[in-house]
Amino acid sequence: MSVNGVKITADAYLVCLTHALSTEKEEIMGLLIGEIDENRICCVSAVILLRRSDKQADRVEISPEQLSDASTQAERLAHQLQRPMRVVGWYHSHPHITVWPSHVDVQTQSMYQMMDEGFVGLIFSVFNQEKSTKHNRIQVTCFQSINQSPEGEPPQLMRLEVPLYIAPADCISKPCLDSLVNMPRILCQEEEECYLRTTQVPDMDLVFRIHNGAVFTEALCHIMEVISGPLMQTLEHRLQQNKAHIAELRQEKEELEKQLADEAAGKISDSTRQDPESPYKTTSV
Missing domain, CATH: 1.20.5 (Single alpha-helices involved in coiled-coils or other helix-helix interfaces)
Known part of the structure; x- marks a missing residue:
């Protein structure tokens, strides 16, 4: 059963957008932490940044180890905040290209929904210049995957757009502030790993x-x-x-x-x- 909408706090949205704007050469990725309420609204209030082991311009992947570590961090946050928290989705960027998910993104999303039917995906299109105004445009979309093929036939996966709402926040919560502060360290670790591989x-x-x-x-x-x-x-x-x-x-x-x-x-x-x-x-x- 798909979710009816996604509500993300303004500070969590800030972390995702800042991460997406950190580079225009490769795609970045992270996980969304929150809960799904009784109205099937996915409420996102924290973000976990993921370190990319293989940086590519058109593809990102989340390893099972990263997903397991993120689940442990979500449990730790739930204990600190005294409310239910778990991994409810993922996000990644599309630098210089359209915001719509590719067929690989749709397949990846379908795989996550096999583990959790409420899992959602966010895509941030950044550094995409409009031809008329020459201004960079930032777009974001939220989606899930659906299978439109009849039963018994090979799956035909399509994107299902999910309404996205940004909830105002009076301040930056501690989990989101920690993610912002750790962002430069994670990006430096990625660059260091790439450089060390060349020295070998x-x-x-x-x-x-x-x-x-x-x-x-x-x-x-x-x-x-x-x-x-x-x-x-x-x-x-x-x-x-x-x-x-x-x-x-x-x-x-x-x-x-x-x-x-x-x-x-x-x-x-x-x-x-x-x-x-x-x-x-x-x-x-």
């Missing part, structure tokens, strides 16, 4: 070794420029906003406490004047 090639020419080292350095600098630097600036700016908001709340608290004290003093004064048994009542001569 026997009898490699010195020029090739220098070239690979330069490419590795350039990749790390790109991560610092595109992810680490803007992320640090964003977090510092948000910290300043939080400090200013805390100062405003403290001032408002002091004003409210002063008003309560004045009102309490006024009520005591009024009750004193109205109390006929008060020893401080005045008499007229």
Whole structure:
């Protein structure tokens, strides 16, 4: 039974989009963490970033080990947040191409739905420039797979578009903040693994070794420029906003406490004047 819709919190959506914008050369991927309510609405509130062992421009794959580790992390989050949490979907990017899932994406989605019928997929189309305006356009779609072939015949898988809603969030939750902070580390680990594989090639020419080292350095600098630097600036700016908001709340608290004290003093004064048994009542001569 397919889900009726997907509701993702704004902070979880921010993590997915930031991850999708981290590179325009290869596709990225991650897993969606949340729960499915009684109305068959998939509620996504956290994201787990996956490290790619094989970076490709047109394909991503999730290994069974990664899915198992993600399930363990979801259980840990459920214990911390004291509410049901599990892996409910996956997401990946489509740099420079359309947002619609390919036949490989549909087959992959169908495989996941065999394990969980409520499993959903998100695709972020990034770095896709419009010809008329020359502006980069960001698109996102949510889908599941359905089999349209009659029973007994080879499966004919098609995408089923699922309504997607973004729920506002007043702040960035700790699980989403942890994912943002870990993103540069995961991307650096991917680049380091690729570089180390080249160092294991026997009898490699010195020029090739220098070239690979330069490419590795350039990749790390790109991560610092595109992810680490803007992320640090964003977090510092948000910290300043939080400090200013805390100062405003403290001032408002002091004003409210002063008003309560004045009102309490006024009520005591009024009750004193109205109390006929008060020893401080005045008499007229």
